[in-house]
Amino acid sequence: TLMLQMAKQELEREAEERRGEKTRALSTRCQPLELAGLGFAELQDLCRQLHTRVDKVDEERYDVEAKVTKNIKEIADLTQKIFDLRGKFKRPTLRRVRISADAMMQALLGARAKESLDLRAHLKQVKKEDTEKENREVG
16 A cells, blocks of 8 residues: 555656646746736737637647658558568478377377267167157158
8 A cells, every 4th residue: 555655646747747847837838828907909900819829729730740751651651661661471391290099089188088088978868658658740
């Protein structure tokens, strides 16, 4: 349980670090808006500026996504080339092994091979009288 407690504390600490890093990144990238005392025209101008920023960030995001997909495709192509250059595994030629039925049963079943050789031993016994009665009832 001590290990679990330490791991839990480590996870909590990492989550707290991520939250702090996120707030620092947001504070450096986006300054807080001061909307108090702005007129209608100034608000419209601010909205236009924000829209241009959003468009610019969207374009950058799209470019980065395109680069990532291109790199992923290139990696897949290179791995395929690696497999092609290695070639297929060379399969050894198989030799025919002559084995008798008794030897095969011995190899498969081990010591029980002689016991289970009589396959009819475990079958249910059916009397001829029973089958004749069933035939009469059906016919």
